[in-house]
Amino acid sequence: MRLHLSTWQEVETYLETSKGIIIPIGSTEQHGPTGLIGTDAICAEAVAYGVGEATHAIVAPTINVGMALHHIAFPGTISLRPSTMIKVISEQITCLAKVGFNKFYFINGHGGNIATLKAAFSETYAELEDLQIANATQVECQVANWFMCGSVYKLAKELYGDEEGSHATPSEVALTQYIYPEAIKKAPLSEEVGKGHNIYGAKNFRQRYPDGRMGSNPALATPEHGKMFYDAAVKELSQGYLEFVG
Amino acid sequence: MRLHLSTWQEVETYLETSKGIIIPIGSTEQHGPTGLIGTDAICAEAVAYGVGEATHAIVAPTINVGMALHHIAFPGTISLRPSTMIKVISEQITCLAKVGFNKFYFINGHGGNIATLKAAFSETYAELEDLQIANATQVECQVANWFMCGSVYKLAKELYGDEEGSHATPSEVALTQYIYPEAIKKAPLSEEVGKGHNIYGAKNFRQRYPDGRMGSNPALATPEHGKMFYDAAVKELSQGYLEFVG
């Protein structure tokens, strides 16, 4: 069930049997010479829809822009500041909590969102208690990163070994190829690729990772791999969601 | 060209010939007993993609959640506060302006966004000048409301007369029916419908507009009408975009 394709009365009915909601969150950021700028949002949304179908959970609209400040030296990247993202997350949760939602399951496609999401959850719990919302103490939020699923990680290691890298990875590229086969990109990839550096500011990042990849070889990706990743993530996160809403 | 389906190098190439970008912005809010909660985002996105294709402009990811505070007494509505939305808009524009975009064309699906968008533009211009971004004085933003296109307005009047109303209108419902024929909703609509009241707070709104409609009769909508609205809006806003980027 997709929130944006539902009516408010259908949501009201849904709330009679479940207080859980899935919120896909991605990012709009460079993913190397062959990765889509929307990779993280595309993956999170696709997996979230899959989980929603498998568990009969409602899925909110995708948060397309996240915390990608370290990528903004590459054209096309769009980012919120962490303090703004905290407000966005908090206000979205609050609207939903006021009408009865309790369990917020964020299916996340971007490692750079995790810290800010967790900070946002802490801030939100405090605000809900201050607002004296009826169900404030029942509100629980969780980040579920599809790319950190055990099954996904294992599969990526088997298929790509060290060439999986940590950004613009073949696994995430594969998943976007499965979802958007018409948008598979071909571009030359230098053999040498930046790797092993920590992430600091945007200019610093671009100096160390000149084409945007972090130790990855996305040329290994195929749409068939993408389906495998999709299936693994949907299966694992569906179970995760059901345990969460318990 | 869709930003989320592009690579950063494609964006770099695009910037060699155009500084314009289209940003669809909608809302996630109740649209009466038969209107989709995502109506405003769905319509804005569809029209934006149409305009993007017609004008070879790049289209950014849709901003799905806008300023819908007056609807939050209905379950499923998600809203940002105006001050938060100002930050979101400002940060998105700033990321893009820093890499060279100058002309921001917001295709908007929700009347409630207009005031906050305009306030956000003013705040953003001032911030860009303070940041001393190279192209700060060239940055220009515009709100283009598909539902306020002359051709759309005329068509709605012809088809629906006064039953067009001003929220959960048959015209926007028709457009979503054209885009998502699989999500056409049937639900009983009371003959009586709230109308003529100003919009204030959320509880006040729900008292005056108990089923969420504002003077509209969305039962008149058809997917065929939707296509007509789509064509009219795409045509008129394509021309508008081209004049804007001049």
Next chain:
Amino acid sequence: MRLHLSTWQEVETYLETSKGIIIPIGSTEQHGPTGLIGTDAICAEAVAYGVGEATHAIVAPTINVGMALHHIAFPGTISLRPSTMIKVISEQITCLAKVGFNKFYFINGHGGNIATLKAAFSETYAELEDLQIANATQVECQVANWFMCGSVYKLAKELYGDEEGSHATPSEVALTQYIYPEAIKKAPLSEEVGKGHNIYGAKNFRQRYPDGRMGSNPALATPEHGKMFYDAAVKELSQGYLEFVG
């Protein structure tokens, strides 16, 4: 009745029979070579006092500084950022709502304030509901722009035709001449005047409107016209106020 010339006990008494209050809001911004920097505040205040007298409504102190960021490249302009103005408006309303005022009628002298005012109202309604103020759902705010009164608009067209323009207009200059005849300015006005451009950032504005006027010829203004505008605006807004407080 003027709030600043009343005691708190008189306000207490007033609240026994009315929950309405008029708040004049202007701007401190350049108005071309012959227009006063305080034009928008002067006009709003004068009209507000007139309306207050005609309707026995209380009038709050004038908000002299508004949203004039596009004028700050001209010396003497003072502006708030929209996000700050939202806080100012919200806090002023909240103080008054806590003691029982319900109907806030902003008599506005500056087009650039409208978007931010409307955004502020939305934010305020939500905050009042969160604060659980007794009368939160009764609070209603309205912007009443004296220069957009039908009677004023008609008169300006009759007197000035296209030379009314849209900033530093003869109608607003006339009104200030009526109020402050001792401050009528004489300065040469170039025959050519910027017109037809949209408003973006401050430097951009000054390039397009080098002497600050937007298509207007304020040399046509007279104090006698000013009185006519005053009378028309007071009459029309007095009726507007009475309908609003109902």
Next chain:
Amino acid sequence: MRLHLSTWQEVETYLETSKGIIIPIGSTEQHGPTGLIGTDAICAEAVAYGVGEATHAIVAPTINVGMALHHIAFPGTISLRPSTMIKVISEQITCLAKVGFNKFYFINGHGGNIATLKAAFSETYAELEDLQIANATQVECQVANWFMCGSVYKLAKELYGDEEGSHATPSEVALTQYIYPEAIKKAPLSEEVGKGHNIYGAKNFRQRYPDGRMGSNPALATPEHGKMFYDAAVKELSQGYLEFVG
């Protein structure tokens, strides 16, 4: 010279010979059973105009609403939060500093503004340095409290002794009587008056100071006293201003 009665070109001319500006700041707050709610703004504005005339300095529009949170349990009081007032002050100074003003002389009518004003100055200096405004290191701000002038204080002690008190004082009431003789209020004053308590929150304040006065007997005020206070304050602050802009 009054900013709101000047044109931008007159301001430009003024800046050729002076970088100083006077900004009156008051408050909109209860002043006991016979004091005007606008007392602090009225006094600050009148004295500022007097100083402006005596020194040929330009006077900005009055900031009518200040930091009066401890008075908001009395109807008619309007207050900003300190953090909002800091933004207001900072943005007003910044607009003026960008076009060349350096010396900001705040003539203040309300003790409750002092702490927040000083905090605002510190914040503003830092922001101006961050903005790399040309004259950032020359910007200097000062609070000049008319009621704390040595000559004013001495006169008040002579005229009223301990009955001067510290809020709704006969000296400030006298000054408003001089300025607005048509608004002299008569109301019974209890013989007993709260005194000697510190100021904390609004409800706490009203409990301790039930009619709003703090140890004062405003019945002693006369318009003739008001003129004496006015003359003393204008003389002393004119000298203060000249030393400040030095």
Next chain:
Amino acid sequence: MRLHLSTWQEVETYLETSKGIIIPIGSTEQHGPTGLIGTDAICAEAVAYGVGEATHAIVAPTINVGMALHHIAFPGTISLRPSTMIKVISEQITCLAKVGFNKFYFINGHGGNIATLKAAFSETYAELEDLQIANATQVECQVANWFMCGSVYKLAKELYGDEEGSHATPSEVALTQYIYPEAIKKAPLSEEVGKGHNIYGAKNFRQRYPDGRMGSNPALATPEHGKMFYDAAVKELSQGYLEFVG
């Protein structure tokens, strides 16, 4: 009793007999060629511990960083902006007020903190009332500046006369020498020292006070003096605290 060396159950027990808490607040800022950067925090903390012992009051952890923006042109200075410090103070008080603390006694070591602290108190009272905390109207905050104690001031005048100055004073240096005898600094002090200037921005400050001292001669300080200042401050503020908690 020190909060950081207590358990939560000990705090619970403490609250049965007292609602008062002492919060030391200092600054991390240059103190001339021989003064410690931590001077203000060191002094505040030491005095607070002394007062805590003398009065059996609980002492919270020291706020080490305050409002020192005018010193940041000297390396080693760390400062909050006033608006941030307001949030810090407000959130700390709110946490403690929610569990029952009512009387907040800030023992302060830095003149530059005073305005912001007072602004923070005002903001906090208003927030606590809005949060509808049970004891909101009982919450009272006070700033107690050890260096402004009558006995301290008198002693400093006796020992140093005009050479006490107003920053990097021998009295505060002496107090740090008493507490940290192992950190007594020797460095040449120019005979000439900046004095008599007002405090504005950081660069302005460093131009006027090139070695960081304000009219002081810290070479006069001795650890023995430090003990005298300590004893005087602890005695006077212990009495102050007891009166405050009443």
Next chain:
Amino acid sequence: MRLHLSTWQEVETYLETSKGIIIPIGSTEQHGPTGLIGTDAICAEAVAYGVGEATHAIVAPTINVGMALHHIAFPGTISLRPSTMIKVISEQITCLAKVGFNKFYFINGHGGNIATLKAAFSETYAELEDLQIANATQVECQVANWFMCGSVYKLAKELYGDEEGSHATPSEVALTQYIYPEAIKKAPLSEEVGKGHNIYGAKNFRQRYPDGRMGSNPALATPEHGKMFYDAAVKELSQGYLEFVG
């Protein structure tokens, strides 16, 4: 070298040979019936001083209050909101970066700080680039959690096995016992202890962890263990710091 025991000239000298600084950050929060409220700050500070001595690095004053919102239902806990903590961290780094510090090594004693710290770093990098600080692209921040050192973790497992738990752990209690042997607490510990629950809001937390411990048995702690933890952490983080500043 401790910043608070240094002069600004000593800092200037230090910067000639190193751009690194260590910042201890803890929390002020309940640590079960026998753990000190200051545990996290005490441990972070002690380890930071040890690392500072071992590596000749400068150590900034300890940030005593962090992100502990989930503990505020227990008396004595003090917390910042994440968005406020982001500002605090950002402003502290900015002050130091402006005078030349580049490498910020946060020695952290509290798991609840990690997400907000990381969010703060991202926000700070972006702000420094916007401020156009000379060394903006060289600024690098790192969180070093003493309790997550490999050697610490191994030792805790050896000494306590599963009874280490995850809050109010015997390892952190042991470290405080080593540092403050005079503050070793004895209090009865229930045999049963909450464990295995995720962390959400404060009231939720207290329901699930009624005495504040999370699966731990702090009765196992001894000062001797504390020394072992101290030595292990100092050794490992000293190496970590040296690698970081490279």
